[in-house]
């Protein structure tokens with residue numbers, strides 16, 4: 001008897017231009033375009049195995065070994081249904097000899113190799129790996145950009161994790177969402193020298209989920225409207241140009257400004273949302289001072305690091321590899337740990353950029 005099974009993995013991505021706000025909550029269509037870097041090494045990945053079998057009674061999902069309910073009409077159910085529809089349309093309707101996998105139930109098991117609650121974008125890698133795994137199981141002829149339309153309906157930021165390197169998620173204009181997809185701005189090989197240093201300030205689950213936080217911001221923040229219309233479109237162009245030119249100084253300037261505006265928009269929400277804490281803000285101060293000194297004419301005049309924060313207190317610091325050692329020494333000096341700093345990944349705990 002044939003066994004229909006496929007395993008794939010997808011990494012997390014960290015946005016430089018933040019997605020914050022939905023114009024359609026069911027299709028997950030954003031209020032602005034966003035741009036991220038997909039982290040390429042093995043430390044921050046979701047790996048998902050899917051199996052289709054005529055004897056399975058219903059679709060089931062296990063996350064890190066624990067079964068999760070697939071709520072009917074929920075995001076997980078939507079992604080699975082969309083992928084089954086594509087299997088039928090693109091494979092079974094075209095080839096009568098193809099097994100009718102779209103009619104079988106699926107069992108899906110997904111593992112994160114990092115703490116799910118640590119505020120490190122596990123939903124992005126999770127929905128990307130799920131989409132890629134079912135697409136492989138169903139032998140879909142779809143491109144990663146085609147699949148981004150499906151992963152987007154699981155978790156918006158997941159659409160960017162289907163591609164490696166520097167990835168834009170276009171806001172799109174169509175009501176159907178058909179043009180709200182992820183495209184690669186540059187592959188990881190274009191600029192492999194950029195590293196991401198992740199500083200876990202707190203590994204407890206965040207207080208306000210991105211879904212409810214976004215809704216509240218869309219409903220109440222005048223600053224969000226300004227950001228959508230007058231800030232993000234130009235920033236998308238500027239950061240894409242900086243990436244293509246490998247201009248780290250400009251990349252850092254835009255990345256930090258956008259992180260700060262995202263957190264300003266959260267603060268402009270009623271009631272306000274605070275994602276960063278005092279340690280997060282102190283890390284900003286350290287990196288700003290590091291850059292101020294680096295920008296002095298006698299030191300080369302250019303920024304050497306960029307911080308960015310998602311919907312939580314943890315810092316991601318982007319920097320060219322030559323600066324990473326110095327940045328880690330600074331962080332360890334200003335934020336001494338009870339335990340001595342361990343170097344779990346060999347090269348000072350950094351994750352390189354790009355898809356593996």
Ligand code: PMV
Pocket residue numbers: 014015017018019020034123124155156157158210211310311
């Ligand atoms: O995809 P979600 O619902 O987890 O939202 C992610 C939002 C941010 O991480 C704050 C920004 C982004 O673009 O990833």
